[in-house]
Amino acid sequence: MNLLLYGAPGSGKGTQANMLRSRFGIPHIATGDMLRAEIQAGTPLGRQAQPILAKGQYVPDDIMIGMIRNRLHKPDAGGGFIIDGFPRTVPQAEALDVLMGELGRSLDRVLYLKVEMAELLERLSGRLVCPACQRTYPPGTTACAADGTALVQREDDNVEAVKPRIEIYLSKTVPVLEHYRGTGIVSEIDGRGTIDEITGRVLNAIGENGRFNSMSFLP
Ligand code: ADP
Numbered sequence: 322m323n324l325l326l327y328g329a330p331g332s333g334k335g336t337q338a339n340m341l342r343s344r345f346g347i348p349h350i351a352t353g354d355m356l357r358a359e360i361q362a363g364t365p366l367g368r369q370a371q372p373i374l375a376k377g378q379y380v381p382d383d384i385m386i387g388m389i390r391n392r393l394h395k396p397d398a399g400g401g402f403i404i405d406g407f408p409r410t411v412p413q414a415e416a417l418d419v420l421m422g423e424l425g426r427s428l429d430r431v432l433y434l435k436v437e438m439a440e441l442l443e444r445l446s447g448r449l450v451c452p453a454c455q456r457t458y459p460p461g462t463t464a465c466a467a468d469g470t471a472l473v474q475r476e477d478d479n480v481e482a483v484k485p486r487i488e489i490y491l492s493k494t495v496p497v498l499e500h501y502r503g504t505g506i507v508s509e510i511d512g513r514g515t516i517d518e519i520t521g522r523v524l525n526a527i528g529e530n531g532r533f534n535s536m537s538f539l540p
Pocket of ligand 1: 329330331352353354356373374377378379380381385405406407408409410413477486
């Protein structure tokens with residue numbers, strides 16, 4: 322099952338990706354998490370990426386395309402994957418098409434988590450994250466429910482960085498959805514409600530046992 326999660330910052334991609342990973346045993350390939358790991362490790366790429374992420378801007382396409390190419394060639398991605406955070410620009414989407422061709426694979430579904438702007442802004446400012454497992458929590462939570470780790474705020478989850486992140490999403494990433502519309506693989510999922518409700522919709526969109534449910538297809 323080759324899945325792509327699409328949605329604005331704060332739309333709940335990471336939460337649903339975690340669920341899909343444990344349910345289907347396929348890797349969650351999150352470019353934001355990969356970049357934060359590079360920053361943490363102090364690699365040359367991490368040093369280059371750190372100020373870009375802190376400002377809510379995008380890392381250059383060639384770097385991101387190289388990163389996803391390396392990752393998708395790893396053996397654990399051979400049985401399927403969940404890509405989260407890529408492609409964020411039309412050139413990245415075009416490169417992913419080429420890469421899929423190289424790998425002899427194709428995307429089965431683009432899961433579009435749709436959340437309105439006012440709610441996104443509310444969710445993003447003040448959201449907390451577990452540094453160990455990347456699960457996110459609302460403001461006021463202190464420890465991760467899964468592993469007890471003390472929660473932290475992401476460097477780019479503050480009012481100054483949230484606005485540019487949303488702006489760049491609207492200008493650069495919304496056209497990516499257009500790239501996939503017309504291919505018939507986009508499922509639009511209402512991203513409002515409880516995590517369980519949204520999980521139900523996601524599973525419905527991909528169908529039980531990974532079979533695709535044509536009822537969820539967009540015209
Ligand atoms: P969000 O929750 O805001 O969607 P992510 O964790 O997916 O955040 O990504 C965090 C940051 O990493 C982005 O704001 C951007 O700076 C950088 N980034 C992640 N993926 C990409 C990409 N495909 N292209 C460019 N920059 C990226």
